[in-house]
Amino acid sequence: MTPSETTRLIETARRNARRKSRAKRWRQLTREIVFNGILMVGAFLSAFPFYWMFILATQSTNQIFSWPPQFTPGDSLLTNYQTMLSIIPFWRNFANSVFVGITHTTLALLFCSMGGYAFAMYRFPGRTWLFALLLATMMVPWIAGIVPWFILISKWLHWINRYEALIIPGAASAFGIFWMRQYVQESIPSELLDAARIDGCHEFLIFFRIVAPLLMPAFAALGIMIFINNWNAFLGPLLVMQDKSMYTLPVSLALLRQDPRRGFDAGVQMLGTAMATLPMLIVFLAATRRFMAGLTLGALKG
């Protein structure tokens, strides 16, 4: 093999490699474009209905029915607001939702963290099968007992039109306890409990004095999840709240849709919907990272 032949071979190999890497770069570039394109279309489709909700909330029925549709805000926001208040006691319903949401979430965080802590930190007899039982209850669909649940709430507890009906029944969720157990196991060292015991802290108070303050991030993440679920719940409040002034927002909004005197006033409906949705959108956007972390912690260890 002559030297010139060798250089020629090396040259060809190099050229081939360059061509290949150029093709590879092209392929990567097209992939990048296609991937980002798909994601952008999807993000647009996810977010657009919210934009549309805010736009329609400011338009009168005439503007909404116009052809082509108007994509910019109209000037009927105030009229829609007044019309809405004449149909539903919006702020009263809003206050109901806030009150029920906060009390329910607080109670649920207390019960779930206590339960999760006990399952994570104590080796008590029966722990294994009690925890298995707890997990099994997650598999039971709510629909199985819905009829007697309502009989219990209405006939025996007399909780119709009372906040208790929305606050207490779901206050200790199996999911929440399971979730808290994962968190406690990963973040609280058992030496900490021993140290507290040696320092003479009463066994019952270790959780409240020592552990609970360390669980703040977990309270935030799980609390947002519980609060949003509670805020959005529909069937429960629909069953137990029969007085307009006791409705939570979703039930109230449904009334806005079904009000027979008014027919279909999309602007008013969208205003109510926007005002009920906005707080949750703000909560979510302010705490996205925490919320996602919370959600996936529960899912991955399942």
Add this chain to the structure above:
Amino acid sequence: MNQFITAGATRLSTAPRASLWREIQRNWVAYVYISPFFILFGIFGAFPIIYSFILSFQQWNGISPAQWVGFENYIRLFQDRLFWLAMWNTIFIGVIAHIPILGGAMVLAFIINSAAVRFKHFYRSAYFLPVVTSPVAVSLIFSTLYGVRFGLINWVLVTLGFPPIDWWGGNGEWIKPAIIILFIWRWLGWNMIIYLAGLQGINPELYEVAAIDGANLRQIFFKITLPLMQPIILFTLVLSTVGAMTIFDEPYLLVGTTGGTNNAGLTIAMYLYDRGFRFAHLGYASAMAYVVSAVIVFVSVLNIRFFGRSRTEV
């Protein structure tokens, strides 16, 4: 529990029963801490489920004394045309909606997780927005989008030269698609976030090794990603089954209690609500609740059998 007994026995070499009792006493705090769940579940979960079973053999309107009727509720239920229609609607909506939901969520998660994409955080938030919105709000928004004369979707269709869709009229053939589209929009993001978290848990070295071995994107997805995601897919399948079989809010708000034209949007939860709470056929509704729950448990067990080969618990 046996473990605890034997452990206690070897350590203290006393009678097992005495040491078990001592173990229970020593851990009394734990029992107090877990008691709220078991008390509340007993009252608001277990009791209604057991009572529902008894009620399903009775005829009761909630006021006059209940009558024992044996299997009559179940017999009538299986002869009830609307029950079967509602069952069919529910399963149809659930299955058709979840093919794009789960498939799309997996593909989107795979795309977002790939190195080719920037702004991952932005996309995650955008896709998750529908999930934090209440089903009621979503249904109201979509009912304006579906507006026959003014709806945005029909405007787009007409502008592109297609005939507008009469969503609620005709034979009701567009009612199920309307519910399905809404359902996809609302739940795709949730499943995507779950899958994305699963993907991020996969060791990136596996991908590198595969790339060195010359695997292309499709091979990587089907040979590495999917098998490793199996437990998470199972998790979403089980939750989706329960969610789809008990769908209520969205169709109830879109088409009302009877499910619209030809009951095309009547789901099983709506029919149960209608019988149980509007007409107070409490026994009949309980029987229905039990049949639906049996279907859910059956499908969940099937899911676990097929997708959870090596797993014994969920």
